Amino acid sequence: MSVVAVIGAQWGDEGKGKVVDLLAQRAEMVVRFQGGNNAGHTVINDRGKFALHLVPAGIFNPAVDNVLGPGTVVNPPALLEEMAELRAQAGVSFDRFWIAERAQVVMPYHVAQDAAEEAQRGAQAQGTTLRGIGPAYADKAARAGVRIGDLLDADYLRGWLPLVLEPKNRQLQHGYGLTPLDPQALVDQALAWGEALAEHVVDTLPLVTDAVAQGRRMLLEGQLGVMRDLDWGHYPYVTSSSPSAAGACVGAGIAPRALDQVWGVAKAFTSSVGEGPFPTELHGAIGDHLREVGGGEYGASTGRPRRCGWFDAVAVRTAAALSGIDRLALTKIDCLDQLERINVAVAYELDGRRVELAPDTRKLERARPIYEEFPGWRASTEGAQDLADLPANARSYVDAVSAITGVPLGLIGTGQHRRDAITLTDPFAEA
Numbered sequence: 536m537s538v539v540a541v542i543g544a545q546w547g548d549e550g551k552g553k554v555v556d557l558l559a560q561r562a563e564m565v566v567r568f569q570g571g572n573n574a575g576h577t578v579i580n581d582r583g584k585f586a587l588h589l590v591p592a593g594i595f596n597p598a599v600d601n602v603l604g605p606g607t608v609v610n611p612p613a614l615l616e617e618m619a620e621l622r623a624q625a626g627v628s629f630d631r632f633w634i635a636e637r638a639q640v641v642m643p644y645h646v647a648q649d650a651a652e653e654a655q656r657g658a659q660a661q662g663t664t665l666r667g668i669g670p671a672y673a674d675k676a677a678r679a680g681v682r683i684g685d686l687l688d689a690d691y692l693r694g695w696l697p698l699v700l701e702p703k704n705r706q707l708q709h710g711y712g713l714t715p716l717d718p719q720a721l722v723d724q725a726l727a728w729g730e731a732l733a734e735h736v737v738d739t740l741p742l743v744t745d746a747v748a749q750g751r752r753m754l755l756e757g758q759l760g761v762m763r764d765l766d767w768g769h770y771p772y773v774t775s776s777s778p779s780a781a782g783a784c785v786g787a788g789i790a791p792r793a794l795d796q797v798w799g800v801a802k803a804f805t806s807s808v809g810e811g812p813f814p815t816e817l818h819g820a821i822g823d824h825l826r827e828v829g830g831g832e833y834g835a836s837t838g839r840p841r842r843c844g845w846f847d848a849v850a851v852r853t854a855a856a857l858s859g860i861d862r863l864a865l866t867k868i869d870c871l872d873q874l875e876r877i878n879v880a881v882a883y884e885l886d887g888r889r890v891e892l893a894p895d896t897r898k899l900e901r902a903r904p905i906y907e908e909f910p911g912w913r914a915s916t917e918g919a920q921d922l923a924d925l926p927a928n929a930r931s932y933v934d935a936v937s938a939i940t941g942v943p944l945g946l947i948g949t950g951q952h953r954r955d956a957i958t959l960t961d962p963f964a965e966a
Contacts (some may be wrong), residue, residue, distance in 0.1 A: 537795055538753045539962045540568075540783040541864075544854035545761025545800035546807035547778075550839055550866035550948055551800045552576025555592035555756045555919030557953050558798075561963050563751040564600040566743065568786030569776040572609040572617075573664040573673065580953040582625040589614045591756050594627055600737050600746075605637035606776060606786020608671040609683060611728035613641075629636030634732060635739040635788075640725070644703045645670040646717055651711035661772050661810055672775035674699075683736055686729025696722050713873035714953030740788050747793045752963045755783040755794075759856035762807075769896040772811025777802075780858035796962050798945055799860035803852050803868040803936070806841040812899045813958065815844035815880045828870045845878040845906065851940045853893040862945030862960060867935055869917040869949050877911050877932060881939050891966055909935060917951040918959055 541558070543549045555793075556578045559565055580595055581942075589609060593599040604610060614634075621627040647669030652670075653663050663669060674680040685692050692946035697718040704715035746753055757778040762768045764777050776782060779878040780797045784790065792881050804825050807813045816822065825843040852892035854860060871877055882891045893899060919925055925933070925947075937944045947957040 537750045537963070538747060538755065538789065538793050538915070539796045540755040540757070540780045540794055540858075541761075541798045541800060542783065542854070543778055544851045544860065544861075545760045545805050545847065546762045546813070546850070547686060547759035548644065548808060549760060549800040549802050550804050550864070551757065552578045552587060553593045553752055553866065553948060553951065553953065553956075554798070554800050554864045554946065556580060556595060557956060558754055558962065559593035559596050559599055561726065561752060561932070562593055562596070562599055564602065564743075564746050564753045564894045565591040565756055566602040566753065566787040567591040567605050567607055567758070568604045569606040569781045570774060571666060571668045571846065572610050572613045573666040573774070574758050575670040577951070578953070579951045585621065585625070585925060585938060586654040588617055590617055590632070591622065592754070593754060594629075594632065596620065597628055597631070599635065600631045600742065602742065603634045603641060603788075604739060604787045605635040605653045606744075606782065607635070608639045608675070609634065610641035610642050610666065611686070611732060615728075615731055629735065631718055632735050633737050633739055633742060634683055634735045635738075636682065636687075636736050638683045639671055639675045640686065640959045641671045641723070642681060643669045644672070644700065644707060647707055647711075647713055648703070649965055651707070652712065652913075655711075663809075669775045681725070683732070686725050687733055687736060689726055692725055693722055697723060741789045742917050747789055751886065753790075755787045757783060761857060764857075767853070767857055768895075769899055772809060772896070779854075787938070793794045796861045796949060798862045798864055798962060799854050799858065799942065800864045800866060801846075802870055803843050803846060803933075805844045805847045805850070810843050812896060812902070813842055813844060814849075814851075814883060814899065814902050815847045816842050816905045817844045821874070824873070825870060828873070830944060836931070845880055845902070846936060846937070847880045848939045849880060849883055849891060849893055849899050851942070852891060855940060855942050856892060860942050863937060863940065863942040864946040864948065865936060865944060866948030867949060868929060868933060869915070869955075870931070871911065872915055873913065874911040877904055877909045878906040879909065879936065881907045906940070907935075916948045918955050920954070922957055922959070925957075938947040
């Protein structure tokens with residue numbers, strides 16, 4: 536196997552950063568294929584603890600080419616700050632870090648628009664991260680966006696950006712009562728971003744195409760999870776791109792036939808940041824416990840507390856149906872170590888019917904989980920690196936999760952550090 540997509544199989548925050556960081560030790564290229572700095576990947580390895588927001592999680596392997604694909608939206612000052620922090624904290628090299636010239640730019644007016652729109656929604660707020668991601672993708676679809684490559688072309692930018700900014704300023708000033716942006720100042724700022732990033736900006740299609748043709752070991756890294764997918768998630772409480780395997784092909788720039796394997800990442804429980812229906816959410820002591828164990832369940836980008844609940848097999852089964860998941864990376868089983876009883880939502884009850892795939896949002900709000908209960912193991916699994924190290928009930932639990940979702944296990948996470956994992960299969964070795 537040479538091309539492996541790593542996607543979120545729940546609401547996001549599943550531990551994709553840990554999985555990509557681990558698998559990247561055998562990879563040669565990692566491509567982030569969608570999203571922006573609205574979600575983070577927490578990585579803990581021998582260099583320290585890091586919250587990655589835009590930089591791919593393969594950055595800690597100096598032999599890996601790390602690519603921000605054309606499906607991403609990039610906030611240049613946020614990216615430059617992240618790069619500086621990684622250099623200072625861990626001595627990370629960016630000599631093999633590439634940004635697609637076709638990637639969209641998150642502009643200051645996108646951030647202002649995001650905050651203003653969310654405030655106007657009031658009780659109908661969608662729980663956005665206020666990072667301008669939705670407006671940036673909206674402008675991309677409306678053919679009114681600025682792309683990373685534009686930042687390197689002063690003549691083009693001086694003609695295009697004021698044209699794009701004029702209706703934005705009207706909206707900011709007259710729609711939201713905000714101060715309009717100065718066109719010349721914004722052009723100057725954008726050109727400065729381009730100058731700072733210029734050595735990393737390339738046409739990534741030849742890079743990626745050549746890597747596929749040469750059979751290089753590639754990871755396609757997604758952000759968030761299937762329940763935040765623009766088409767298939769619980770709309771409108773979703774992101775503005777597709778974190779699915781199909782989205783990986785488009786956002787990275789590879790043909791679907793070139794995708795060899797899909798790994799879905801899921802926690803041994805479920806969490807969600809933001810608004811929207813969340814059928815297995817726990818509001819009492821167990822939910823609080825799950826939030827605090829394992830380093831705390833708080834958003835890596837926003838710091839917002841995550842809503843926690845039991846493992847939702849309906850969400851994972853839906854992700855598998857949409858993305859053809861070949862292997863499941865089940866993370867954070869150590870967070871269940873202290874529980875006496877553990878529930879798994881094997882299906883939903885919806886209007887008197889049993890459903891096993893996630894319904895549309897209006898119906899999801901009425902869905903009630905159908906639970907199967909499992910005995911806890913009340914023993915530590917933290918740091919386990921072999922199946923034989925798991926207590927019998929823990930082994931039964933992970934086997935049951937695999938059977939209920941219909942996806943074989945490829946990895947079991949037993950802690951936050953890169954080394955805290957039971958690796959059952961190597962995605963690059965499977966025939």
